[in-house]
Amino acid sequence: MNGYPLLTILIFLPLATGLCLLPVWRCSDKLRQIAMGGALLELLLACLCWPVAQWPQAGAPAGFFLYQDLPWIAEFGIRYTLGMDGISLLLVMLTAFITMVAMLTSRHSITDRPGLHYLLILAMESGIMGVFLSLDLFLFYLFWELMLIPMFFLIGIWGHGRRIYSAIKFFLFTLVGSLLMLLAIIAIYLMHASQTGVHTFNLFSLAGTVVPHAAGLWLYSALLLAFAIKFPIFPLHTWLPDAHTDAPTAGSVILAGLLLKTGAYGLVRFGYPLFPDAAKTLTPLLLTLAVTGILYASWVAFAQRDMKRLVAYSSVGHMGFVALGIAAWTPVALSGAILQMVNHGVTTSALFAMIGMLDERTHSREISDYGGVWGKAPVLAFFFVLFAMASAGLPGLNNFVGEFLILTGSFKISHLAVILGFLGVILPLVYTVRLIQELLFQEERKPLTIPDLSVMECSMLAVMAAIDIYLGLHPAPLLDMLHTPVSILAGGAG
Amino acid sequence: MTIADLWIAVPLMILAGSALAILLLGAVIPTNLWTGAGIIATVMTAAWVGQTPPLTVAPTLALASTPAARLFIAIFSLTAAAALLISHRDNSDHGINGEEYPATVLFATFGATALSMATNLLIMFLGLEAMTFGFYILVAMDLKREVSAEAGLKYLLMGAVAAAFLAFGIGLHYAGTGSLSLTNALQLAAGNKVAHVGWGFILVGIAFKLSLVPAHLWTPDIYQGAPAPVTAFLSALSKGATVALLLLILPTGDLGAIRPILWWLALLSMVVGNLAALLQTKVRRMLGYSSVAQMGYVALALLSGTAGGYRAAVYYAVAYSVMSLAAFGAIAVIERNGSGEDTEGWRGLGRRSPFAAGTLSLALFALAGVPPTAGFTGKFLIFTAAIKAGEVPLAIIGILTAAVSAYYYLAVVVSLYMHDPGDSAAQSPSPAESVALIATGAAILIIGTFPSPLLRLLAAAFP
Numbered sequence: 001m002n003g004y005p006l007l008t009i010l011i012f013l014p015l016a017t018g019l020c021l022l023p024v025w026r027c028s029d030k031l032r033q034i035a036m037g038g039a040l041l042e043l044l045l046a047c048l049c050w051p052v053a054q055w056p057q058a059g060a061p062a063g064f065f066l067y068q069d070l071p072w073i074a075e076f077g078i079r080y081t082l083g084m085d086g087i088s089l090l091l092v093m094l095t096a097f098i099t100m101v102a103m104l105t106s107r108h109s110i111t112d113r114p115g116l117h118y119l120l121i122l123a124m125e126s127g128i129m130g131v132f133l134s135l136d137l138f139l140f141y142l143f144w145e146l147m148l149i150p151m152f153f154l155i156g157i158w159g160h161g162r163r164i165y166s167a168i169k170f171f172l173f174t175l176v177g178s179l180l181m182l183l184a185i186i187a188i189y190l191m192h193a194s195q196t197g198v199h200t201f202n203l204f205s206l207a208g209t210v211v212p213h214a215a216g217l218w219l220y221s222a223l224l225l226a227f228a229i230k231f232p233i234f235p236l237h238t239w240l241p242d243a244h245t246d247a248p249t250a251g252s253v254i255l256a257g258l259l260l261k262t263g264a265y266g267l268v269r270f271g272y273p274l275f276p277d278a279a280k281t282l283t284p285l286l287l288t289l290a291v292t293g294i295l296y297a298s299w300v301a302f303a304q305r306d307m308k309r310l311v312a313y314s315s316v317g318h319m320g321f322v323a324l325g326i327a328a329w330t331p332v333a334l335s336g337a338i339l340q341m342v343n344h345g346v347t348t349s350a351l352f353a354m355i356g357m358l359d360e361r362t363h364s365r366e367i368s369d370y371g372g373v374w375g376k377a378p379v380l381a382f383f384f385v386l387f388a389m390a391s392a393g394l395p396g397l398n399n400f401v402g403e404f405l406i407l408t409g410s411f412k413i414s415h416l417a418v419i420l421g422f423l424g425v426i427l428p429l430v431y432t433v434r435l436i437q438e439l440l441f442q443e444e445r446k447p448l449t450i451p452d453l454s455v456m457e458c459s460m461l462a463v464m465a466a467i468d469i470y471l472g473l474h475p476a477p478l479l480d481m482l483h484t485p486v487s488i489l490a491g492g493a494g
Numbered sequence: 495m496t497i498a499d500l501w502i503a504v505p506l507m508i509l510a511g512s513a514l515a516i517l518l519l520g521a522v523i524p525t526n527l528w529t530g531a532g533i534i535a536t537v538m539t540a541a542w543v544g545q546t547p548p549l550t551v552a553p554t555l556a557l558a559s560t561p562a563a564r565l566f567i568a569i570f571s572l573t574a575a576a577a578l579l580i581s582h583r584d585n586s587d588h589g590i591n592g593e594e595y596p597a598t599v600l601f602a603t604f605g606a607t608a609l610s611m612a613t614n615l616l617i618m619f620l621g622l623e624a625m626t627f628g629f630y631i632l633v634a635m636d637l638k639r640e641v642s643a644e645a646g647l648k649y650l651l652m653g654a655v656a657a658a659f660l661a662f663g664i665g666l667h668y669a670g671t672g673s674l675s676l677t678n679a680l681q682l683a684a685g686n687k688v689a690h691v692g693w694g695f696i697l698v699g700i701a702f703k704l705s706l707v708p709a710h711l712w713t714p715d716i717y718q719g720a721p722a723p724v725t726a727f728l729s730a731l732s733k734g735a736t737v738a739l740l741l742l743i744l745p746t747g748d749l750g751a752i753r754p755i756l757w758w759l760a761l762l763s764m765v766v767g768n769l770a771a772l773l774q775t776k777v778r779r780m781l782g783y784s785s786v787a788q789m790g791y792v793a794l795a796l797l798s799g800t801a802g803g804y805r806a807a808v809y810y811a812v813a814y815s816v817m818s819l820a821a822f823g824a825i826a827v828i829e830r831n832g833s834g835e836d837t838e839g840w841r842g843l844g845r846r847s848p849f850a851a852g853t854l855s856l857a858l859f860a861l862a863g864v865p866p867t868a869g870f871t872g873k874f875l876i877f878t879a880a881i882k883a884g885e886v887p888l889a890i891i892g893i894l895t896a897a898v899s900a901y902y903y904l905a906v907v908v909s910l911y912m913h914d915p916g917d918s919a920a921q922s923p924s925p926a927e928s929v930a931l932i933a934t935g936a937a938i939l940i941i942g943t944f945p946s947p948l949l950r951l952l953a954a955a956f957p
Contacts (some may be wrong), residue, residue, distance in 0.1 A: 075949040076878075113845075138874075142865045149864065152904075156912040164912050168904055176897045183893055186878050187886075 006049065007068050007082040010092060011129045011143075013042050014099070018122035025115045032107065035118035039100045042125065046096035049089050053481065061135075061204055063485040072139075077199030081136040086481040087268065087338055091132045091261060094345045098257035099125045102250040104460050105353045109249060109360055110158060117158065120150035121250060131262050137185045137201040137270070141178070144262070148174055151251065151259065158248040166239075166246040173229055173239040181226035184219040188274060191215075207273045213281075220278035223271045224286075230263030233286075233323050234293030237316045244312035249356025252308065256315050257349035261341045264322050268338070268489065272329065279329075286327040287417045293320035294424035302431045307355045307365045310435060311348060314391060314428060318344045318399070324421055325406035331490045333409025335482045339475060340402030343390075346471075347399060350387045350464040354380070357457060362448045367435065372444035377452040381440045383461045390468045392432040393425050398471035499552035502559045505539045505567050505607055513600035520593020529582045532596030533575050536603060540571040557611040562955035565808075566610035566738045573730045573815050574603040579930035580823040581723030583923075587830065588636050588721065595635060599727065602628025606735035610742075614674040615664045618742060622660070622703070625735055626653050629728055633720040645719025652702065652712040660699030666692025680745050680752070690751055696743070697755055703736040706793060707762035710786045714774075717782030722829060725778065726822030729785055730815035737792060737811040741804055741956070749799050756797050761888060763790025768895040771902050776835045780902055781821060784861060787899060788814055794892055795876040798883035805952040806875035812948065813868035813941065817857045820934035823927060824854035831921040837906055842915025850923055851910045853931045858903040860938045863896050868942040 017038025024030040053065045060067035066084040084092065102121055110117045127150070130143030148171060156167035185201070192209040193199045200206065211219065229236045240260075244252050272279045297317035304310035318340070325337025357380065358373075359365050374381040390397035403425055411418050453461070471478065500507075512535035516528050543564040551558040578599055585595055602625045609621030630653065634646025668674055670689030671682045683689035702709040717725050749756065767787030774780035788810075795807040827850040828843060829835070844851040860867035873896065880889040923931060941948050 073944075073946050073949070075946060075953065142870075145865045145870070149859065153911065156908060164908055167912070168901070168908065171904060172897065172901060175900050176894075179893045179897050180890075182874070183877065183881070183889060186874070186881050190878070190882055 005068060006045070006052070007066055007084060007133050010042070010045055010049075011082070011126055011133060013045065014038060014122040014125040014129070017042075018119040018126075021115050021119055021122075028111075028114045031115050031118055035122065036100075036103055038122065039096070039103050039125070043093075043096040043100055046093045049084060049092065050481075053086070053089060063488045072136075076138075076201075077193075078138045078201050079136050080139060081202060082133045082139075083135045084133060085485040086483070087265070087485050088132050089481060090338065090342050090478060091265060092129060094261070094342050095125060095128050095132065095258055098253060098345055098349050101257070101349055101353060101460060101464070102253045104456065105253060105356050106248065106250040107456070109356065112158070117154070117250075120153050121254070124150035124154075124254060128258050128262065132265060135203045137189070137203060137206065139201070140266075140270070141182055141185060144178060144266075145175075147259065147262070148178075151247075151255065154251040154254075155243060155247045159246040159251065160248075161246045162242070163246045166242040169239050170243040173236075174226075177226035177229040177236075180222040184222035187215075187219055203270065203273065209274075211275060211277070213277060216275045216278040217281060220271065220275035220282065223274070224267070224282065227263040227266040227271060228289075230266070231260060231319055231323060232263070232316060233289050234296055234316065234320070235289075237293070237297075240316060241309050241312045244315070244352075245306060245308045249353060249359070252312075252352040252356070253349045256311075256352055257345040260315065260319055261345060264319065264326065264337065264341055267326055268334070272326075273489065283327050283329070283413075286323060287414055290320045290323035290327055291417050291420045291424070293317065293323065294421055295427070298424055298427035298431065301428075302434070305367055307358070307367055307435070307439075308352070310367070310431065311351050311355065311391075314431070315344070315348055317424060317428060318348070318391070320424065321403055321406050321421065324410055324417060327417075328406070328410035328413040329490055330409045330412065331486050333406050333413075334486045334490055335479055336402050336405025336407075336409055338482055338486070339471075339478060340399070340406060342478070343398040343402045343468075343471060346464055346467050347387055347390045350383075350461060350468075351391060353464075354384055354387065354461070357453070358450070361450050364446075364448070367438050369446050369448065370439045371442040371446075372440075373450060374440040375444075376448075376450045379453045379458060380450070383453070383465060384440065385436055386465055386468070387461075388432045388436050390472070392428045396469075396472050398468045398475070401472060401475045496552075498550070499555055499557075501546075502552045502557055502611075503555060504546075505542055505571075506557075506604060506611070508535055508539045508542065509571075509600050509604040509607060513597045513604065516593050516600070517597040520597070524592075526586070526591060528593040528596045529578050529585075532600055533578045535600060536571040536575040536578070539603075539607070540568045540575075543567045543571075551613060553613075556614045556617045557608070558613045559611060560955070561951075562738075562741065563611045565951055565955045566734070567607050569734060569812055569815065570603050570606045570610070570731060573727070573734065573819065574599055576819045576823070576930050576934060577723055577727035577730070579926045580726055580819070580826055581721070582926045584721060584723050584826045584830070589638070590635055595632075598628050598631045598635075602632065602727075602731060606731055606738070609735055610738040612742065613676055615667065615676060615679065616674055618676065618739060619660060619664055622735065622739060623657055625732065626657065626703075629653075629724075629732060632724045632727065633716060635724065636721045639719075639721075641719040642721060645716045648712060648719075649716050656699045656702035656709070659695045659702070663692045663695030663697075663699060666695060668692075676742055678745065679743055680750060684750055693752055694755070697752060697759075700736060700740060701759055703732060703739075704789045704792070705733075705786050706759040706789055707766040707786060710763070710767070710783075713786055714770075714779040714782035717785070718776060718778045718835070722778075722822050722826035726819045726826070729781075729818040729822070733785070733789060733818075734811045734815050737807055740796060741808065744796060744799070744804070746801055746804070747799055749797070753797065753799075756793055757888070760790050760793035760797060761891065763787060763793060764892050764895045765790075768898045772898065774902070775837060777825065777837055777840070777906055778835060780906070781818075784899060784902070785814075785818070787895065788861065791873065791876050791892060791896075794885065794888055795879050797885060797888070798879045800879065800883060801956045803876075803879035803883060804956045805949070806872070806879045808952055808956070809875050809945070809948065810872035813860070813872040813938075816934050816937045816941070817860045817869060820853050820931065820938060821857035821861070823930050823934060824850040824857065827921055827923045827927055827931075828854065837909040840906070840909050841913035842910070844911035846915055847921050849928070849931065850921070853935045855907045855910060856935050856938060858906055860942070862900045862903040864900075866939065866943045868938045868945075871942045871945050 127147030605625030771783035
């Protein structure tokens with residue numbers, strides 16, 4: 001069914017906005033206005049999908065309320081199939097929101113080639129939207145690769161430190177994984193064609209393919225590898241601290257807020273439904289890696305002296321929780337995992353944005369340079385405490401809800417994993433409290449001048465804080481939205 | 495010879511006739527416009543095959559206007575047109591003003607066209623050699639540059655050896671089977687020892703033309719030494735023509751004794767080409783080795799022995815032609831500002847020559863197989879064909895070497911965009927170059943994103 005092309009607009013509006021920047025390439029004020037305008041419009045459109053969810057489109061697959069299906073490369077049965085269910089909706093809204101945040105954070109810090117900067121962010125938004133909305137595996141792969149290139153340039157051009165090394169590492173790591181995924185996609189496509197005579201890349205058709213167990217294990221492993229690198233699951237995370245640390249603030253915000261989510265989303269949307277048996281067989285592996293990642297990342301985060309690196313490692317830990325929830329594959333754990341993706345997106349992006357603000361003011365990210373920030377910039381310090389606490393999982397704030405659901409939902413699957421995972425709830429408190437103490441409350445160590453937040457920065461963070469608190473107190477609407485798709489998914493894999 | 499026979503030969507007559515006319519008239523009318531005349535001739539050829547209905551065989555000429563041949567003619571002619579567009583400014587900068595350049599380009603295109611229409615081994619050989627002869631001249635065209643002359647000599651010597659292999663192979667095949675016809679040529683040779691040895695020689699000759707390992711050693715030197723527009727033309731046309739040649743002689747189905755040879759050629763080319771490219775510091779040499787690897791992928795597609803695999807090979811040959819034209823067209827613009835040949839000298843060009851650097855980056859991403867470019871769709875088709883034919887190990891090796899290749903392509907992009915600019919002056923492309931760069935850049939994206947029209951043509955040509 002192709003009622004209204006809302007999904008197509010969601011995907012291509014950012015790219016179109018990016019192209020509108022070309023005529024005003026030299027005028028940075030106009031550039032900003034157009035880019036912001038486009039991002040804002042996109043955010044409004046994404047929010048518009050929420051009420052639309054109440055009136056599902058006729059002909060959409062079960063659980064989906066927006067659906068679009070057009071022929072594309074007929075010779076290979078490749079179609080332009082988009083669909084939005086509750087999971088996609090939350091992630092699409094997150095994408096639109098985080099992109100807006102990324103643009104606001106780069107308002108002052110990007111003076112070099114701003115046009116290219118905004119163009120790349122918008123192109124990346126298009127790619128990420130496409131990843132969250134594609135239901136045709138070829139289309140999905142296309143968007144999956146497409147979002148790599150802008151990030152590569154963002155890190156390489158505007159990054160700091162060993163930016164080129166980090167950019168190339170990021171690109172190659174993810175490319176190797178995704179190329180093997182491509183082979184697996186082709187293999188299941190051919191398998192399906194030989195069984196049914198129908199050439200298609202449609203997710204739902206391919207999910208019905210009978211895959212021999214041994215072959216399924218290989219193919220699933222290829223997918224898992226690609227997703228685990230993006231995720232990033234221990235021990236494939238090594239690109240992440242480098243990329244995070246050396247990326248510009250906007251890059252870090254998008255990396256943490258969005259790119260990591262695409263790996264988890266891929267596993268939920270494609271990995272499990274396509275190869276349920278293989279996924280079940282490899283669940284112990286995923287559980288082990290998830291728990292190892294949670295503990296290892298917390299431990300390493302404790303040793304970091306660079307704030308950005310610390311938050312980067314904490315991301316690895318938080319995404320370990322998401323992996324735990326996905327591995328458990330019960331409705332509760334899965335809802336928790338998806339909710340946690342949103343939570344982590346908002347909270348960690350806020351933290352990266354704040355570190356960017358501090359860096360802009362003092363040109364230092366070393367924890368040991370700071371101290372006494374509370375006295376100098378109370379508003380900034382207040383927000384920092386709030387987001388750090390949310391990140392550490394303080395009850396009443398959003399991350400707690402996600403972690404709670406994940407641990408509850410996983411208990412039936414593995415007691416040991418939950419007990420070890422619970423340690424992972426406590427450990428972040430240790431490094432977070434230490435960070436807050438050293439940064440905000442300790443004696444001033446260097447006479448840094450730190451002006452407090454501007455109105456603009458304050459309002460942006462206030463919105464993020466409001467989301468954090470709201471989701472912490474009243475996550476029910478989001479969980480309702482997730483209910484149908486999650487029960488379809490978890491029911492499917494038994 | 496009937497009227498119909500001549501009718502079939504019209505594309506050849508347009509190309510050869512215009513080449514001769516340009517050569518003769520150029521001697522009396524010294525003007526700078528002969529490149530334009532060459533472009534008109536090539537576009538006319540492409541328009542002719544696009545507009546006229548396909549015709550049957552012309553036995554007296556040993557030519558056939560098959561759908562495949564017509565597709566190749568259109569591709570070759572448009573390649574030549576793009577090459578002429580790219581070379582105009584570069585040639586006048588290097589003092590190559592005469593009529594001989596466009597005439598030679600037309601002769602080379604004539605050779606490739608004749609080759610793609612051949613119905614017997616001799617015409618095929620003549621076409622191939624006519625084309626290669628054009629390239630001997632073009633590579634050495636820039637007489638004042640020592641490397642250019644040296645590259646021309648190297649190409650001539652190696653090419654002569656390859657031609658000898660091919661001719662000897664054809665001779666042995668004829669001695670063994672008593673037939674020069676291309677129909678079922680490979681099947682006729684089955685069980686015939688003399689003819690088999692002949693096919694071994696033929697494959698060596700082809701491996702040289704396609705620069706497959708171990709017959710690839712000339713490639714980086716020629717890519718380095720020839721003028722950039724000539725390199726663009728050489729890599730696009732000669733690779734395309736050789737793929738056409740392979741499709742003429744390979745039957746659909748069992749490839750018989752030459753299958754293992756092709757298997758090893760594909761494997762070695764993918765691995766050695768990519769690893770050698772990794773070690774290069776000069777962009778053109780890197781692209782030379784990378785072309786070795788790219789042709790390894792084509793060989794992988796041909797291995798399948800199916801129509802799907804052959805279509806994938808032609809698709810990739812077309813994609814590679816477009817990517818080469820875009821890359822070397824951009825290099826021609828970039829090199830004009832004296833930035834040298836090393837990536838070191840290309841630092842920060844993304845800022846000073848945004849257009850040329852952007853096209854080069856697009857071409858490099860396409861060569862690396864990143865979507866939504868022609869390079870990605872081509873690789874997708876090739877790997878699909880390979881897995882379908884059961885060549886899974888080779889496909890995995892191909893994928894991994896493709897990942898390796900991303901590194902050296904990226905290194906150039908990094909140099910263009912992520913370093914501060916050096917002190918060389920900015921260069922903007924001439925109008926003709928802009929047209930060529932826009933056209934090839936758009937083609938990379940369009941045939942990558944909407945491959946259906948090309949796939950339909952291929953399906954008609956290789957049923």
